[in-house]
Amino acid sequence: xxxxxxxELIIILVIVVVLFGASRLPIIARxxxxxxxxxxxxxxxxxxxxxxxxxxxxxx
Numbered sequence: 005x006x007x008x009x010x011x012e013l014i015i016i017l018v019i020v021v022v023l024f025g026a027s028r029l030p031i032i033a034r035x036x037x038x039x040x041x042x043x044x045x046x047x048x049x050x051x052x053x054x055x056x057x058x059x060x061x062x063x064x
Contacts, residue, residue: 020032
């Protein structure tokens with residue numbers, strides 16, 4: 005199984021243009037870009053939080 009090539013990306017772009025219209029493409033692209041940036045930022049922030057040795061400061 006190979007990845008997405010240029011023909012597949014062009015077909016996807018044509019489908020998106022037909023579904024949403026050319027005038028909304030910049031808005032959609034900006035939204036996808038900001039979502040990807042927030043996802044990467046969340047993954048980077050959460051990377052250091054998983055290092056727990058099992059000890060806790062909570063008294064029970």
